[in-house]
Amino acid sequence: MEGIRTSMKAEAKAVKKLVDTVTLENIEKADKIEQSLLQTLNGQNQRIDDYINFLNDLLKQFYCYLSPTNIEQLKLSLKSENLIIRPIPEISKPVLPVFTAGHYNKEDFAKLLGRITVSNSEPENRKIKRMGNASAQLKPIGKQRNLPPSVTKVREYTVPGVDNVYHISLGKSGTLWVSDSSGNLVKTDLQGNQLKWIQTTDIRNEGYHTVTQGRDLIYTDKSYGVICKITPVNKVTKFIKTGEWEPTTIHSSHINGDILVGMINYKEAKVTRYNKTGTEIQNIQRDDKGKELYSEPHFITENTNGDVCISEYEIDAVVVVDKSGQHRFSYTGQGSGFTPNGICTDILGHILVCDEFSNTVHLLDQDGQFLSLLLTPQQGVDDPCSVCVDDENNIWVGQRYTNIVTVYKYLQ
Template sequence: MALSKPVSEGVEQVIAQHYLMCGTADCKKNCQFYCNPCHHPMCEQCNDEHKQSPESKSHEVVVYRHRNRKLPVEKCRDHPSKDIDMICEDCQVLLCSKCAIHDHRGHIFADLETIYSKNYSLCLDEIRNIYQYFLPTIREMKRDIREDAKKLITFMDDLRALIKSEAESMKRLVDEVMSDKLEQVVKLEETLKDEIQSQYDTYKEYKGYLEDIYNRITGHMTFDKVQSNPILFSLSEHLKIKPIPETTKPIYPVFSAGQYSKDDFAYLFGNISTPDTLPEKRRIKPKETPPKRTLSLSSSVDIVKEYTVPSVKGAYYLSLDTFGGIWVSDNYGNLVHADQQGNQLQKILTNVGDEGYHSVTKSGDLIYTDSGNNTIKMITLDKKITEFMKIEKWTPLSIHSSNINGDILVGMSKGRTGKVTRYNSSGKEIQNRQRDSRSQGLYISYPRFITENINGDICISDYDKSAVVVLYKTGQHKFSYTGQGSKFRPFGICTDIVGHILVCDNESNTVHLLDHEGQFLLLLLTEEHGIYRPVSVCVDADNKLHVGQFNTNKVKVYELLE
């Protein structure tokens, strides 16, 4: 069953001529076509020969980008010599041809590879949507939220200033009222003092009056004549004394304190409230629906920019953060966080060398191996450094935090023996793989760099084995890639959003491009692209390839996918 019609000559090539190599042995021409039944990439000449061959002239050949994806090989449990390659639509079970004949006679079947290829393309489309729409949209909304956070600080500072101003105003009013009341007290005090002074003066005058009476009476008593003696005549008039004047006690004023509570005062002060209106929804940029297409390699590997990372002597390993910045390490233990304008944000000194020893987690923290102390450390977003977990008996070399599920992959060594251990995001060990469970053979020696592909495969750059070693998510060996004949010295490794594997070859000054099955596609970058001794690679959210080199702190950025 075919997804596309056979192509004729003149069909537009999807990938530029210098990218994909023909899969025919000893043919170094450019790949343009793909035979779906054979799963074989071909140049134009080999395609013509393929169509003329009696064995393959009826095969479906398509433009490379429209190819069917090769179904992973899995043997039937009941018929170990047969591959599972179809699905029974009546029973919804996967089966081989013998199962179909023996147990599902008369049922309707569908080709599993056709379904797989179709759904694989749908997955790539969704990955494209994630990277080209959802993640950029979320980044814009996060920027909007950060702006709101800044506005909130300013707004709340203004609100606090208004409250303090209102409090000062109320204090002034209280001071004015207090001043009026104190002035009233002074006036009342003066009035009462005048009344008391008046009463005091009354008794002072009455005392003078008594002193006069006393003097007259004593004078009469000493009168030595009989004639006109006041004691003998009109004595009653002289002994008549005026009564003591009556006075009253002062009435003191009373202060009646106002009867109010804190709530009464708060009511007078003013109220803080949130307006009873519905919050405005943040605008989510509508998803565009361009003509359906699949991400493919850019038609030309052009450098789009170059930036300098301060305080490092080389760009041995790169870890992109979640905000557009990058962590870069050299082989002298310098680990620097910088933006892509060359501004240094943070720097620490580690005791690690030229391995891929750091990775950014889904939450934005940086984790890195401390091989001198056999620990994994974490640098949080607020720049605090903590010990994340301790590694027993083995030395941690490389590390990768999964963008799929947050798991942490750690490449370790003991002597010249290597292994990969999987931890969950909390640091609990959940998988430990050193040997292939099928062959019991060692397949990892020195896992210098490690990453993960979109399908969960674990990709390792093993320096001692001079190979790229790829494991299934379960830890079983999938394939090893050892270069294209000449000496191969693999360094930094990464994957892109369509499952390509990119690895630096420090020996030939190139970056190799493989598909997820381990097939060599092309030398993506060579000295002609301006690189020398590449040691690190990573792909950003805009599908740009960042390349670090041994002898410079300049990072080159190339167009990768379109």
């Protein structure tokens, strides 16, 4: 509830900021109109003053002819071809602007600021399980509902401008963003045409970019402690400042547009949640016993139930907390070794994570139970380090030693 209240205040703050911005723009427009009107009026006043001076000069010229002895001279002067009397200057009444007040009511602002609602569905009956040793609990299981059928390779794309594919962010239909370990961040279409190239920091082997609900790409810059935004018209702006904390990995929520950022600061690490306007609303750092949850968040994603899933390269584990920040489980693999890299979730709540140690992609359910090795070297996978799922339930996989992105179908 505190998170909801914080989001409400952030929305109100954003609307107030927009009101101030629009009001300032209107005032500036009014100032410009006033300056234009004054310039017009001052010009007309100057022409009138000039004409008055002209008339005064004429009066002085003919004043000397007013004596009876000079009447004939006055008549000759008035009939002279050299006498030119300028016409009275034309002036116009300026068209004044009109302010039309806006029409709004309480209901309009209620729609603008959002609503809080409660679902009509029945409460879910859940068994509370005590979380003990995670690796001891997460054992392979037999038959599972929603277990995907066999995986089929659909297509593959060669991405120009990168040496390998460490992270993938899917943009608008027909575009994708790919980053490699050398700091190259490239936008390309599915025909292999490079649409934009950005040089970030020298070594980036994390999931440091994501596409928002508004179709903007945002990415972390560890060196300057900022999160940058690239709009659809390719304008780069600084969006969020993280201060002394270095942002390593980022994910834009498909649920509510919140932005989840993994960060490090010396020997500490945390996950910070921002709303879509960039206001900080939550920090996740320790479990209920005060123990540090993270070492160095490497890749981050959010599940359909709101769980925040972190791939932790340093401690060889996938760390999952619920949306309130409470630790749910940690997955440490199925054998003697496990080195997690890229991570994502699908519409069924599955967690997909790349394992550098075994050159495979693990498939887990949303409670951390191992379901299967979804991709293996037998299917042509070699050192997978990035994975994501598109709107058609296809898996996009990037690998360490090639700039090829391979797409597989695994859900019908």
